[in-house]
Amino acid sequence: MESYILFRGGKRFTLREDDMTVEEICRIFQVNAGSVYVTDDTNTAIFPEASGIFSTMNLTNRGHYEVHGDEGPRMTPATPVNRAPVLFSLSSxxxxxxxxxxxxxxxxxxxxxxxxxxxxxxxxxxxxxxxxxxxxxxxxxxxxxxxxxxxxxxxxxxxxxxxxxxxxxxxxxxxxxxxxxxxxxxxxxxxxxxxxxxxxxxxxxxxxxxxxxxxxxxxxxxxxxxxINELKNACESLHGISNSITQLCEMAKYKVPKTLAHPVEEVFTCLVCKAIMDEPTFSTCCGSLVGCGACVRQWLLNADHCLKCRTPGFANNIHSVKGMDSVLASIKGVRVVIGDASK
CATH class of the missing domain: 3.10.20 (Ubiquitin-like (UB roll))
Known part of the structure; x- marks a missing residue:
């Protein structure tokens, strides 16, 4: 509810909206109801309405108003007022x-x-x-x-x-x-x-x-x-993979024991389907290849974390690795050779 600060001489009171009546103001400040009016900070005089209330449409919440009027016993609301209430500006x-x-x-x-x-x-x-x-x-x-x-x-x-x-x-x-x-x-x-x-x-x-x-x-x-920074970091991480690719290409020329080929083969094994990767996908969060493109996409339908290091936000960390078809074919060739060598 809005309130207004009224003063006269040394008296100062804060009245609520419901208390802004001629009867209440005259009782507090001991002025005659037939002469009471108030002025705001701009010296604009505001008179009560015929019903004996001061309309809050003319007042500002928490505004300061000086009470004016002749001293004397207050009149009851039923006492007629000889002049109609009017709002005028003394100095506006x-x-x-x-x-x-x-x-x-x-x-x-x-x-x-x-x-x-x-x-x-x-x-x-x-x-x-x-x-x-x-x-x-x-x-x-x-x-x-x-x-x-x-x-x-x-x-x-x-x-x-x-x-x-x-x-x-x-x-x-x-x-x-x-x-x-x-x-x-x-x-x-x-x-x-x-x-x-x-x-x-x-x-x-x-x-x-x-x-x-x-x-x-x-x-x-x-x-x-x-x-760009992500790609830079990815390239730095792929340096180790490049070395593995070089080793793999050399190994593909010879029949090698499985114990020697296994570390390289493991790099390109999908963590989901456990086969040599198709559309290999690289993750920057763990700096390694993690799986086939199709397997990774299927993983993201049910989980948000990296399928290797469990880091959240996996979808923002993955990159497809292009141009490795011949390398992957070589790995599969090495696996066949390994199988033959084990017999």
Whole structure:
């Protein structure tokens, strides 16, 4: 529930929304109900409604309000008030700087309306970041609480006829919607609203798009660098395999005992089907050949870890090894020779 800070002389009280009545305020501050009213920080006078309450539509949550009125016994709510309640400005600045100094005065409003006010931040882009160059304060009615209405009010406050764009604190344009047609959206001063000249807004958007594009390029280059490093590491690990291939090709020319051929044969044996590999697959996590391409793909349907060293993320560590058909054929030839030699 919203609350408001009221003071008069040395007295200071925080009242909840339900307590903002003529009866309660007069009881606390000992003023006459026929003369009581409050003023906000901009010295705008706010009078109670005929029902004896101060409408919270005219108040700001946690705002400070000074109580005014003749001292004397309070009147009951049934006591008639001779004048109709009206909201007027004793000294109502339309535009103020961020330091709070009035820059442009506004004429006293007439008629029966309940204006609200909020701060708008004039945007400035410094090193690609959104900052506030100064602040303007606008007053608007409930009917003007739309993107179009607020934009017009800000244009009047800035005394400009050039196109302007309202954005949120991240620089995203505020568009007309059901939410932005609500009085509560514009009443909440904790929600920062920035204003850009149209040309500056387009420049800011272009700069932001360029920045996002550079980030995407950087991310792409980092990914490419990572892949290059993986291939480099894989090539270094394959050095030992290259030596094995050389030995194997030499062994294929001769009949050798199985005890000598077994270490080389083992390098090219699939860990899944236990046969000489087809479409051999190399894993960077353990730096070795692990199995047939088809066997590895079948393995990944049921598991995520390396089938040799059990490291997670196996799918990201595997690479197909091309150009080994003749070598694998030689291995199978050596196995046949070995079989013959064992007889």
């Amino acid at each position: 600045p339309l535009v103020s700087s961020s330091s709070g100094r009035s820059l442009v005065g506004a004429p006293r409003p007439t008629g029966f309306f309940r204006p609200l006010q909020r701060s708008i931040h004039v945007a400035e882009v410094v090193h690609g970041e959104l900052t506030t160059s100064r602040t303007v304060t606008i007053r608007f009615s409930q009917a003007e609480a739309t993107v179009e209405g607020i934009t017009a009010k800000v244009g009047e406050a800035l005394e400009t006829e050039c196109g302007i764009i309202l954005t949120d604190s991240q620089g995203n344009e505020i568009l007309d919607s059901e939410a932005t047609r609500s009085i509560h959206y514009w009443k909440d001063n904790s929600r920062k609203v920035f204003v850009f000249p149209e040309s500056d807004f387009q420049e800011f958007q272009n700069g932001r798009r360029a920045k996002m594009s550079r980030r995407a390029d950087d991310s792409y280059m980092q990914g490419m660098t990572g892949q």
